[in-house]
Every structure is written in structure tokens, then in C-alpha cells.
């Protein structure tokens with residue numbers, strides 16, 4: 001399954017960020033059961049599932065095993081996978097990260113950190129192109145302090161727009177959406193519009209919907225991501241509430 005097929009599905013991403021303290025006496029087993037149920041039940045109204053790697057790594061070796069199992073299960077439910085690792089390193093190490101997430105899981109996407117420069121991102125793009133995957137490069141993040149670096153004015157425009165423009169040039173001209181996606185927080189709708197204006201072919205991942213105060217945004221290639229608001233609506237695992245939260249978000253997005 002090519003990741004770009006996600007762009008033909010309902011524009012909502014389920015973030016799976018498991019919190020063991022919400023899962024009773026045998027948290028690993030309960031997270032596994034609930035995540036499988038939630039992915040299966042919500043799949044028809046989703047374009048992808050996003051696993052935040054830190055939450056799985058924090059569960060130890062079994063947590064990492066669970067991540068790989070859930071990523072394989074997402075496939076079975078027909079859901080493209082986004083590995084949210086925010087990786088980035090010198091080229092030779094970037095190749096190892098790309099191998100771990102884009103080659104071993106063909107057709108998946110990985111969030112990547114652009115601070116090291118475009119040469120450090122090249123191995124990710126190479127792997128994504130060869131294996132039907134995609135990148136989501138951090139351009140303007142959802143957190144309150146993201147402006148400290150990302151909004152720095154450079155030649156009269158915020159730094160993040162220069163980055164978006166460079167990434168768009170990198171993808172080049174062509175038809176349809178490319179494999180160089182960008183992350184722009186749903187908490188900054190004006191940044192989403194600004195990035196879209198300079199990067200018309202980039203899939204845009206918009207995290208921060210719900211729990212961080214972001215509202216869902218409509219538009220071609222805008223993938224709205226909610227973790228807590230969809231996976232733990234009301235602050236706990238609750239499949240019925242998750243379906244209700246999904247229906248409300250989809251109402252704002254596709255009706």
C-alpha cells in the first residue's frame with residue numbers, strides 16, 4: 001500500500017499515544033486490546049494512524065514490540081501508518097533511521113526534523129521514494145514556544161516559510177501530491193495557509209486538533225491529527241466516545 005493513498009481517504013489521523021496509567025492492572029495487554037479495537041472501529045473514517053514512538057519506547061522492550069505489532073495490524077485494517085519519531089541526523093545515521101521505518105515498513109511515513117539541513121533529509125526521501133512512503137518534515141510545530149526559532153524573521157518572512165519553500169522546491173514541479181510532506185500545527189491556522197501557499201503539492205500533517213486547542217481544517221492534502229481527543233476522549237479509553245468524537249470531527253471536515 002502506497003502512503004499517498006492516504007490522501008484519498010477521510011482527512012483524519014488517529015494518534016495512538018498509549019498511556020499505561022489509564023489501562024488498569026495489565027496495561028500492555030489492555031493497550032494492545034484497545035488500540036486494535038479502536039483502529040478497527042475508526043478505520044473507515046481515517047486516512048492514517050500515527051504512532052508516537054516515545055510512548056511505546058517508554059514502555060520498554062515490550063512496548064517497542066507492541067508498536068511493531070500494531071503497525072502491522074494497521075495494514076490489515078487498510079490504514080497507512082505514520083511513525084512519529086521526529087528523526088534527523090547526519091546522512092549515514094539518517095539512512096539507518098530510514099531503514100528502520102521506511103524500508104522495513106514499506107508504504108509508511110515518518111516525521112523528520114530538518115534542523116541538520118536538506119542533505120540530512122535526503123536519505124529519508126530516497127527511502128520514501130523507493131518504498132512508496134512519505135516524510136513529514138517539522139515546519140511549524142503546534143507548541144506555544146515554536147516561534148522562538150521557527151518564526152525568526154529572515155528577509156522579512158518567518159524562517160518556517162523559507163523552510164517550506166525550500167522543501168517544495170526540493171520536491172519539484174509535477175502533478176498531484178508529493179512525498180515531502182510537512183508538519184504544521186493545527187494550533188496555527190494562519191501558518192497552515194501560509195505554508196500551503198508556498199507548497200501546493202505537500203501533504204500537510206496538522207497535529208494539535210482537540211487537546212491542544214486546534215480546530216480541524218479543511219482543504220486538499222490537509223491531514224488533521226488528534227491523539228488524546230480521539231484515542232482517550234474524556235481522558236480514558238472509551239470506544240463509544242471515540243466513535244462519537246470521530247463523527248464530530250468528520251462532520252467539520254467532510255460535510
Ligand SMILES: O=C(O)c1cc(=O)[nH]c(=O)n1[C@@H]1O[C@H](COP(=O)(O)O)[C@@H](O)[C@H]1O
Pocket residue numbers: 015017052084111140141142143183184185207208209210211212225226227228229
Ligand atoms: O509530529 C507530530 O505529530 C507533532 C508535531 C507537532 O507540532 N505537535 C504535536 O503535538 N505533534 C504530535 O502530535 C500528537 C499530539 O497529541 P494530542 O495533543 O494528544 O492530540 C503527539 O503525538 C505529538 O507528539
